[in-house]
Amino acid sequence: MNIVLLGSGNVATHLAKALKAKGEHVVQVYSPNLVNAKLLAGRIAAEAVNDLNAVKTDADLYIISVKDDAIESIAAGLKKVNGLVVHTSGTTDIQVLSAQVKHAGVFYPLQTFSKIKEVVFDRIPLCIEATDAGRLEILRQLAAKLSEQVYELGGEKRKVLHLAAVFACNFPNHLYALANQVLQQNGLDFEIIRPLIAETADKVMTNLPENVQTGPAVRNDESTINKHLSMLKDKPALQEIYQTLSNSIKLMPK
Amino acid sequence: MNIVLLGSGNVATHLAKALKAKGEHVVQVYSPNLVNAKLLAGRIAAEAVNDLNAVKTDADLYIISVKDDAIESIAAGLKKVNGLVVHTSGTTDIQVLSAQVKHAGVFYPLQTFSKIKEVVFDRIPLCIEATDAGRLEILRQLAAKLSEQVYELGGEKRKVLHLAAVFACNFPNHLYALANQVLQQNGLDFEIIRPLIAETADKVMTNLPENVQTGPAVRNDESTINKHLSMLKDKPALQEIYQTLSNSIKLMPK
Structure with missing residues (x-):
């Protein structure tokens, strides 16, 4: 699975490292700040971009891991992609994505992340949600690779x-x-x-x-x-x- | 060292077990409630008493481990003893004891104790205080047997x-x-x-x-x-x- 990661903060950083450790291909890291994009991309051998128009359109999964109020505008820049677009927010409705992109989901790791502290990803509860059963299955399989604790939860419970x-x-x-x-x-x-x-x-x-x-x-x-x-x-x-x-x-x- | 333990609550219970594990002799357990005294005394092969007049007067150390507002009245019952009398309270002044007994001290374990949860006593900070240097040394040696972290602290810092x-x-x-x-x-x-x-x-x-x-x-x-x-x-x-x-x-x- 080819994955594009949009964000370079605490959650994005830990998620990128966990994905790489499990052999997943994060092909691009996007951040509006190119220095931050390069810093994270460099650690996982991905391409760094700071322009949404430069984001690959043929990836399988797009993970938006940014502040809640920036999710919608990034999703709006992914209208053309066919892959599944998920966010990692605890409080943002899946509809914020599904109003913008073809296939939407949520991939919420219930943990506190600081860049200065390593975490054992295997024990982080991952809460998943998707707009259709097929995409939910994709997320379930990816989540099961990363963690022993996977919960399928609707937006209200999340x-x-x-x-x-x-x-x-x-x-x-x-x-x-x-x-x-x-x-x-x-x-x-x-x-x-x-x-x-x-x-x-x-x-x-x-x-x-x-x-x-x-x-x-x-x-x-x-x-x-x-x-x-x-x-x-x-x-x-x-x-x-x-x-x-x-x-x-x-x-x-x- | 012969020790009398006065109290049968959470702190007394964990302290009794730790003392026994390190080979110290808790010879008596006092509680106004004989059932509680027997329950704890039975676990450490000590005598159970529920009358302060029945407390041995020749022990080396008396540990009062009861609710703060009960410390003074128990100390008043120990006027005749020559041994060192300590309490395990974080907030009670050493003077509450020294007004009643010959030699007073404090032996405060900084930890949260519940009877249903075992603790590793070695890593519990023990805060000690005494009315004279000789007694402080006795407490320091006992504390060092029980824990790697011993702090000599005055009442205000405690x-x-x-x-x-x-x-x-x-x-x-x-x-x-x-x-x-x-x-x-x-x-x-x-x-x-x-x-x-x-x-x-x-x-x-x-x-x-x-x-x-x-x-x-x-x-x-x-x-x-x-x-x-x-x-x-x-x-x-x-x-x-x-x-x-x-x-x-x-x-x-x-």
Whole structure:
């Protein structure tokens, strides 16, 4: 299968490397920024282009992996292609593509990607969707090459998943950052708290989070909660977060 | 060293097992509830007692591992002992003990403990404090047997650490639980999001969280944020959490 990759960000980069590792042919990398296109294309021996008119029209699969609000305009530049065009977005409707191209699909990897961190693609849940059963089968086969976890999901469920991912990934990471802020301002290193973060995630690999909640809020330990709030008296933003999340923990059914 | 353990909860249970595994002699387990005392004592071949007057007075070390607000009254029951009396609390001053007993200390394991999940004690940061240098050395040697990470920390820094732990552990776990709520209500299983949780924690083992933040808020992707807020329109509590944390991410220095 000949694949054209449109995008050069975090998702595109990790996807390109995973595709190459599985022997798939990414023939072109498109990015409006030629430097970025060349950087990624160079790593997977593909051609770099920065003009949508220079994109090959005879590829089998076009993967649009760009910011959500740029998907539509790139799809509009692929009107002539016969291959399957997919995006990798959690929140964008398949119709954004199918209004522009002949065959549309979604290829959404549910993972957090940073260029500075390698990921094991085999364990990334891949959520697929397509406008017809034949194309869905193509995506299923490709997804099964890349990962052990392939989910066929409609757009509504994919959006729910993306929302849940913000709660399960983006927000926890931000809370790690706030913890680091508190530590640094008191001359303590983030290293000291890493085992706790690892164990907190590890616990929910085999348990449901509501069954392993610990801390002052779940114990209704108002004395500790009040001590913490008073330690944060010069940080009203952190105080608000502490209060909001503690209240939410208390309201959780046990 | 002969050790008396006062408490039978999550921390006491994991500590008892770790002490036994390293060949330390826990000779007694005290709990006001005899059933609980016997349950834990039976696992480590110790005597179970539910009366403070029955606690041995000639042990070397007394570890009080109970809810914070119960520490003082238990310490008051140990006035006669000559051994070192420590608590395992992140937020309780050493003075709560030293006002009651001859030799006081703190032995605070920075970890989240649930009885249903085993932990590798070797990698748990142990924070120690004592009223004199000799006792501190005793704690340091014991801590070094149990863990590779021993920190000598005064009460103020220990409290900061405990506060940071709420942000790095208790709150993220609650956010996992909210993610699960969103998934379940839409017929999706928590399993699908576990690889994302694992990777989110794994990323900060070698990076600082502020350098690997992903998601709509850090991209200032208002369109996705608004879609998510509208998906939560029937859940004002989740909407508030989403809004508060997204705003906080946007305000984070990059």
